[in-house]
Amino acid sequence: MLLAQITDPHVKANRQLAYGRVDTAALLDSAIQHINAFTPSIDAVIVSGDLTDRGRVEEFAAIRPILDGLAMPWYVVPGNHDQRENFIKAFADHDYLADCADFVQYAVEGYPLRLVGLDTSVAGQPHGFLSRDRLTWLDRCLQDEPRKPTLLFMHHPPFITGIGHMDVQNLLNAQDLFEILDRHAQVRHVACGHVHRASETCINGIALSIAPNSAHAVTLDMEPDGPSTFTMDPPAVRLLRYGDDGNVVTHLSFIGTFDGPHPFFAADGSLVD
Numbered sequence: 001m002l003l004a005q006i007t008d009p010h011v012k013a014n015r016q017l018a019y020g021r022v023d024t025a026a027l028l029d030s031a032i033q034h035i036n037a038f039t040p041s042i043d044a045v046i047v048s049g050d051l052t053d054r055g056r057v058e059e060f061a062a063i064r065p066i067l068d069g070l071a072m073p074w075y076v077v078p079g080n081h082d083q084r085e086n087f088i089k090a091f092a093d094h095d096y097l098a099d100c101a102d103f104v105q106y107a108v109e110g111y112p113l114r115l116v117g118l119d120t121s122v123a124g125q126p127h128g129f130l131s132r133d134r135l136t137w138l139d140r141c142l143q144d145e146p147r148k149p150t151l152l153f154m155h156h157p158p159f160i161t162g163i164g165h166m167d168v169q170n171l172l173n174a175q176d177l178f179e180i181l182d183r184h185a186q187v188r189h190v191a192c193g194h195v196h197r198a199s200e201t202c203i204n205g206i207a208l209s210i211a212p213n214s215a216h217a218v219t220l221d222m223e224p225d226g227p228s229t230f231t232m233d234p235p236a237v238r239l240l241r242y243g244d245d246g247n248v249v250t251h252l253s254f255i256g257t258f259d260g261p262h263p264f265f266a267a268d269g270s271l272v273d
């Protein structure tokens with residue numbers, strides 16, 4: 001099974017540039033074309049929040065037709081820039097969101113890897129927090145399928161990246177999440193967004209990652225009081241492959257045209273010298 005993760009596209013209305021510079025709608029469109037063209041074909045796409053820049057109705061109206069260009073099923077969770085009410089209305093036709101009201105959490109069945117979307121957003125706040133009712137929902141959801149290999153995806157990462165101005169607004173109660181995950185060994189991977197930069201770690205035996213951005217990246221600045229800035233790094237998406245060996249392996253797939261592929265071996269089978 002092959003998944004792609006798009007995160008933090010920050011689309012604005014009327015093709016308005018984000019922060020006066022970034023054509024987020026066009027960059028998201030490029031990411032979608034890239035995913036659609038990938039071979040072997042990608043089975044599903046997870047979109048881990050900050051779909052819009054300000055959470056406005058007109059921004060959701062702008063991103064919807066772009067996401068509808070995906071050739072495979074796709075699943076969304078909100079980020080801190082998305083207003084939950086507008087988010088739910090924008091995707092009201094997505095069956096998996098049918099039971100979501102106070103928070104957007106659901107499980108997607110039918111794939112070799114069970115996909116569980118979590119809602120870490122707090123209205124009006126940049127940081128993430130999983131309230132007691134969301135944690136209880138997760139605990140029960142994982143109890144329902146204890147033997148089904150599972151991937152969680154959510155906006156705010158439950159780990160420190162070293163980028164100070166982002167770390168203060170990650171998932172503030174990560175320990176509460178890990179206490180639940182301790183009881184559910186079927187969780188193979190936790191895929192996050194929010195930091196606009198690829199990052200990976202392992203906590204209590206669970207692999208966690210943040211997807212790269214297909215638009216603007218948060219500057220890689222690990223100075224303790226580094227400012228909040230962005231850079232236009234090469235755009236990329238994260239791919240997550242769930243293999244017959246039961247492992248989730250991730251790759252970065254850069255968007256664009258690059259020199260190659262070039263063969264290592266000549267027609268006679270010898271290594272090109």
Ligand SMILES: [Fe+2]
Binds near residue numbers: 008
């Ligand atoms: Fe974001």
